[in-house]
Amino acid sequence: MFKTRILPAIGGLLALIVILVLARTFMPAAEQGVGKSFDFKPNSDRVAKLMSESVRYKTISYGRDKPTSGKALLAYHRYLATSFPKAHKAMTREVVGDYSLLFTWAGSEPVSPSNKPVIFLGHLDVVPVIPGTEGDWKQPPFKGVIADGFIWGRGTLDNKVNIVGLLEAAENMLARGLQPKRTVYFAFGHDEEQGGIDGALEMAKVLEARGVEAEFLIDEGGLVTQGIVPGVEPLMAVIAPAEKGIVTLQLKVVGKGGHSSVPPVQTSIGILGASIAALEANQFPRDFSHTQSFLESVADDMPFVNRLVMKNLWLFKPVVMRQLENDTQIQAGMRTTTAATMISGGIKANVLPIDASAKVNFRILPGETPDTVRARVIQVINDERVQVNFDGSGQRGMGPSPVSPQSGYGWEALTTAIRDTAAPERIIIAPRLLVAATDTRHYRALTSNHYRFTYMQLGASDLGAIHGTNERISVATLNDTVRFFFRMMSRL
Numbered sequence: 179m180f181k182t183r184i185l186p187a188i189g190g191l192l193a194l195i196v197i198l199v200l201a202r203t204f205m206p207a208a209e210q211g212v213g214k215s216f217d218f219k220p221n222s223d224r225v226a227k228l229m230s231e232s233v234r235y236k237t238i239s240y241g242r243d244k245p246t247s248g249k250a251l252l253a254y255h256r257y258l259a260t261s262f263p264k265a266h267k268a269m270t271r272e273v274v275g276d277y278s279l280l281f282t283w284a285g286s287e288p289v290s291p292s293n294k295p296v297i298f299l300g301h302l303d304v305v306p307v308i309p310g311t312e313g314d315w316k317q318p319p320f321k322g323v324i325a326d327g328f329i330w331g332r333g334t335l336d337n338k339v340n341i342v343g344l345l346e347a348a349e350n351m352l353a354r355g356l357q358p359k360r361t362v363y364f365a366f367g368h369d370e371e372q373g374g375i376d377g378a379l380e381m382a383k384v385l386e387a388r389g390v391e392a393e394f395l396i397d398e399g400g401l402v403t404q405g406i407v408p409g410v411e412p413l414m415a416v417i418a419p420a421e422k423g424i425v426t427l428q429l430k431v432v433g434k435g436g437h438s439s440v441p442p443v444q445t446s447i448g449i450l451g452a453s454i455a456a457l458e459a460n461q462f463p464r465d466f467s468h469t470q471s472f473l474e475s476v477a478d479d480m481p482f483v484n485r486l487v488m489k490n491l492w493l494f495k496p497v498v499m500r501q502l503e504n505d506t507q508i509q510a511g512m513r514t515t516t517a518a519t520m521i522s523g524g525i526k527a528n529v530l531p532i533d534a535s536a537k538v539n540f541r542i543l544p545g546e547t548p549d550t551v552r553a554r555v556i557q558v559i560n561d562e563r564v565q566v567n568f569d570g571s572g573q574r575g576m577g578p579s580p581v582s583p584q585s586g587y588g589w590e591a592l593t594t595a596i597r598d599t600a601a602p603e604r605i606i607i608a609p610r611l612l613v614a615a616t617d618t619r620h621y622r623a624l625t626s627n628h629y630r631f632t633y634m635q636l637g638a639s640d641l642g643a644i645h646g647t648n649e650r651i652s653v654a655t656l657n658d659t660v661r662f663f664f665r666m667m668s669r670l
């Protein structure tokens with residue numbers, strides 16, 4: 179009797195779940211339609227030449243102790259002035275922090291609460307080529323060779339694409355008599371690759387002092403790609419509405435020293451090692467929300483089974499999370515990461531160590547702060563002999579960015595320009611947390627709408643070239659970058 183009553187109930191529940199799962203599977207998410215084509219083609223030869231010549235300026239950031247060559251930066255400034263005469267005539271150009279460039283393009287209508295300015299960021303500096311890897315480059319890193327449809331060299335993707343893309347878009351607009359209604363700023367830092375303290379931070383202060391309130395800001399950190407999610411075929415614009423924070427903690431243990439023939443059970447090195455092991459064994463908790471919004475945005479284009487799973491994360495989340503457990507890329511987007519990066523201690527094999535110390539670098543997920551990270555580290559280590567301090571004098575790290583809204587004027591302006599640039603091809607808009615840091619963090623006071631995205635289409639193999647070997651950009655995608663900025667600024 180018991181059986182006969184409960185079985186139909188279970189059957190009914192199962193049927194309900196199946197219906198719900200299928201309904202969600204076939205219910206389209208946010209609109210991911212096709213944009214409107216527009217009639218503007220950059221001069222492709224000129225665009226390629228601009229990038230090729232830009233690469234030759236060795237604006238290399240080695241680190242704060244060995245600053246970027248001022249000579250190279252100033253020479254690049256002069257090059258930009260002669261190469262983009264209309265933009266330099268129409269815009270006010272200021273040099274900030276000795277080498278950063280702040281352009282102001284006054285809008286055709288006055289600044290008002292409904293006509294706030296828009297800021298576009300880029301950076302003039304590039305990372306060095308790792309010594310010893312020069313020979314691995316198929317083309318020399320600072321010659322700007324144009325071959326096989328690509329412009330080769332350090333900085334082509336990171337981030338001279340924004341410099342050339344923005345200025346060439348403005349140059350073309352001016353040639354056609356176009357001017358944005360809103361005031362537009364270009365803020366090109368010269369030390370992004372070493373923290374942006376002398377460049378971006380100073381430019382942000384200049385704008386803040388002038389009382390600038392921006393509608394939104396566009397920076398590097400997102401791109402166009404295809405085929406990175408199995409089974410998803412259309413182009414995908416990955417936009418980062420947020421970025422992780424960063425803090426380095428120093429762990430320090432002070433031992434008593436002495437002869438190694440009469441050691442304590444644990445030396446300072448042993449205590450330190452155990453604390454690092456504890457941190458690795460007790461990773462920060464996971465927050466699936468950022469990964470979830472990315473997966474949901476591409477789910478409609480997945481093959482049936484994957485789509486069924488992704489559109490029903492309310493049911494399948496535990497399974498998906500287990501599947502993604504060993505994917506370090508995905509994990510980085512899901513939790514505050516822990517990376518022990520430096521260690522030192524001891525002076526001689528038969529002498530007990532006194533000081534032992536290590537540095538652990540954390541990349542902080544939205545929702546946490548450098549202080550909450552430190553508090554948790556102290557709690558996990560749970561050993562008073564281990565001192566846990568912020569690394570560097572007076573540096574307390576940088577908290578994660580707020581998550582910018584995925585709606586409103588800035589988001590619409592950006593995603594419309596992306597769709598129009600891709601048209602008639604369809605492109606999926608996929609928001610994703612950026613796990614690296616950008617200059618955007620210095621501009622938080624100027625607007626709460628920050629979108630990290632450059633229209634540059636990269637294949638899986640070229641993604642590794644950013645900061646790596648064989649960095650290059652295709653002439654075709656650089657033309658798209660110019661078209662994208664042109665479309666976007668024409669409509670502001």
Ligand SMILES: [Zn+2]
Nearest residue numbers: 336337370398
């Ligand atoms: Zn960069």
